[in-house]
Amino acid sequence: MLEEKLGRNVTLEIVKTTDFGVYLGTKEDKVLLPARQVPEGAGIGDAVDVFLYRDSKDRIIATTHVPKIRMGEVKALKVKDTGAIGAFLDWGLEKDLFLPFKQQTARVKPGDECLVGLYTDKSGRLCATMKVYDRLEKNSPYKKDDRVQGIIYEKSLNFGLFVAVDDRYCALIPRREASGRYKVGDRISARVTDVKPDGKLDLSVREKAFIQMDADAQAVMDKLLENGGELPFTDKADPELIRAQFGFGKNAFKRAVGRLLKEGKIEIREKSIAIK
Incomplete structure (x- = not known):
């Protein structure tokens, strides 16, 4: 049945010709290939490689x-438009590909890039x-320690940021490493921190501590400076407050503050940190 081949490439023989195209397959189970796409000189009995999908009338x-x-693949596609029940993606064919709201891991808008697979x-x-x-x-x-590129395809409050490295390999930025500034669809550069026994990757968008410390100290x-030279909390502040302010954890914050203290650039007061 040709219906079972939807979303796939198949090679079919021409079984009938008409003014508006040719029919491929068998006399009992055939599909139209529009005239403008029929290879020049092709006739009955010739084989043609085609992709099967449904047109605007669901034929x-x-x-x-x-x-x-294609079916079985995972690819990053651009959002062309959104509607009342979902979004429409550019997949290179005349009829856009429908992405229902229920299949979105985050709401998308025109111009966004999202990683998707096909299903019927x-x-x-x-x-x-997007699941x-x-x-x-x-x-x-x-x-471990390799640099990789990927796209975020889902966020989890419990686990962190789910990433597809090279748009194909399963990876995670754990919650403790996941900054609030990232969103679904973002392209990231990261460092592999662990390779699990099942092959999944753990990632970090931060460098090793001794390298990252300079950047974190500058962020503090x-x-x-943005707050007039003083922060209304110390390095004993709640970890979630620190993460919300800087995008990194309490230990990294304490290392950065320690670096600035050692350099004599700041002082820690009873309830605040201030520039000297």
Whole structure:
């Protein structure tokens, strides 16, 4: 059945020709390839490589155009538009790819990039889903301390930021490392901190502590200057307050403050930190 091949490339024979195109497959189970896409000189019995999807009237149709994603793949696509029940993605074909609200891990808007896979809904239509965790590979070539690139495809209050390294490998920035400034769809550069036994990667967007300390100390100084030279809390502040202010954890904050104290740039008062 051709319906079972939706979202895939297939090679089919021409079984009938018309003024508006050719029919491919068998006499009992055939699909139209529009005339403007029929290879020059092709006739009955010739094989044509096509992609199968549904047109604007939900009819199965063939195309020789190459889509940006096929069934079984995970790809990053641009959002073209949004509507009352979801979003529409550019996947290189005439009819945009539908991304229902229920399949979004975060609300998207036109111009956004999101990582998706394909599935067929209850009506047999091809749709996109941002819920790709189980579709990602776990056999990456990366090891601890390697630098990698990826896209955030989901956020979790319990676990952190789910990342697809190279848009294909399963990775996580743990909650303790996940800054609030990142959102779904962001492209990131990160460092591999661990490779799990199952092949999944743990990542950090921060450098090793001794390297990161300079940048963190500068971030504290910048925040002090923004606040008139004084912060209304010390290095004993609540960890969540520190993370909300700086995007890194309490230990990193204490190291940064210690660096600034050693350099004589700040002083710690009873309830505040101030520039000297």
